[in-house]
Amino acid sequence: MSDARLPPSSTTVKRPPSLLRSSSLVSAFTMLSRVLGLLRDMVFARVIGAGAGADAFFVAFKIPNFMRRLFAEGAFAQAFVPVLSEYRQRGPHEAVKALVDRVAGCLGSVLISITLLAVVGAPVVTAIFAPGFWMNTPDKYDLTVDMVRVTFPYLLLISLTGLAGAILNSYDRFAIPAFTPVLLNLSLIIAALVAAPLVETPAYALAWGVMVAGVVQLLFQLPFLQRVHLLPAPKVDWKDPGVRKILWLMAPALFGVSVSQINLLLDTVLASFLPTGSVSWLYYSDRLVELPLGVFAVALATVITPSLSRQHAAEDPETFSRTLDWAVRSVLVLALPASLALVLLAEPILMTLFQYGETSVRDMTMAALSLRAYALGLLAFMLIKVLAPGYFARQDMKTPVRIGIYAMVANMVLNLVFVLPLYFWFNIGHVGLALATALAAYLNAFLLFRGLRQRGIYQQSAGWGLRLARFAGANAVMVASLLALLAYWSDWAEWGWWPRVWRLALLCGVGLAAYGLSLRVFGVKFSEFRSNR
Secondary structure, rough: OOOOOOOOOOOOOOOOHHHHHHHHHHHHHHHHHHHHHHHHHHHHHHHOOOHHHHHHHHHHHHHHHHHHHHHHHHHHHHHHHHHHHHHHHHOHHHHHHHHHHHHHHHOOOHHHHHOOOOOOOOHHHHHOOHHHHHHHHHHHHHHHHHHHHOOOOHHHHHHHHHHHHHHHHOOOOHHHHHHHHHHHHHHHHHHHHHHHHHOHHHHHHHHHHHHHHHHHHHHHHHHHHHHOOOOOOOOOOOHHHHHHOOOOOOOHHHHHHHHHHHHHHHHHHHHHOOOOHHHHHHHHHHHHHHHHHHHHHHHHHHHHHHHHHHHHHHHHHHHHHHHHHHHHHHHHHHHHHHHHHHHOHHHHHHHHHHHOOOOOOHHHHHHHHHHHHHHHHHHHHHHHHHHHHHHOOOOOOHHHHHHHHHHHHHHHHHHHHHHHHHHHHHHHHHHHHHHHHHHHHHHHHHHHHHHHOOOOOOOOOOHHHHHHHHHHHHHHHHHHHHHHHHOOOOHHHOOHHHHHHHHHHHHHHHHHHHHHHHHHHHHOOOHHHHOHH
């Protein structure tokens, strides 16, 4: 009898696909999601601008979104995937299914409790995350409270979606989780274009769009879980060994893997004390930094985490090190030009995308300043994404937590160092928040890298010095090309939509071509980025 319908087990695990091919597939879907995200934010800029309603919505959306990154993409995923991979590597499919059922039951019960508490206690939640609204702008505070009650259930829905995505990623089904965020952006675009004009406060429609998106994303992934015979039948069992191990790993990771997100949230808290618009300026600039971060770094982390977990379970340190080395090389070749391009093209990009309708030229000028500060830290943000799995795949949660604490304290100190002078002297305190976050990220990335090197977990391949010189040369050529064009185009605020679009497209095309050709001229080969299976 054919065994084609049998669920996969530890004895029939297929050979994992190429990391390069898998990351390219994830990047393609993530790129689609990010492009739609930019379109979504362009619609936001037209509909709600950067005023009080926009500030209220962005805070109300950021609170569950922040916790979603902890539960769905951060500590939970980093703790769950290694344990799931270990069960898959060493046990039968029935044991994997039992683990999934119990994790779904325990996670769901916790999320339901948190959601109910947050909805009832929305005034307290809002006061904690945006104390400046509570103290200085009561109307904006009340508006945010109402929106938090609508958006917070998104945490429950998207965290369960994250559980489904983690399972599918562990079985090398990367495309479906990568495509799922597209549904969020489509839901919000429809809410902004169709529902927002029908209500007195357009931002309310966006809050309901968030709720609808959570339902759609969860339902979308369930059939694909059924195909791998892992559709959960939730059971609450806190004594299950797998659940207890995940909790033990998750507790420290809850802080360690999410330091950058906590730092960004602290930016929002402090920005609530700054002039109206500061939260929105940081949001628009952060969205552009998230584009390369999500398309490349998150894609790389998504595909290497299950591979690293399997390699550690199989006691293959050499392949483990090669996988990390490939990921770091890939980050460098992508992050350096992206960072420089964002610094140089901050105002052209922001004005082309967002400076319409309710959004003013001043809003984009202020957002460009924080975008440049964030962009300086892009390399560190991306390195953290691929270095942290080197610890979590080995079920070492304590080291990243310790490093995260150092980075957290550094960020708080740097906030005081930069925000107060920039606010009182130049009235651009939000730039200090972005700059502090970027510098703290470099500390985090450096300590993660040093720890892996000192323990012999990560050994760099030969030729790194020459490779860095080649990368530097190619980036220098790209910068020179962009500066030559920018010298002729400086009045972006005076042009309409189409002149901005074709000039920005030409700038991006010239920069990309100059960088790509320079890499080849300086001897960088595509084969360097092909990972062993």
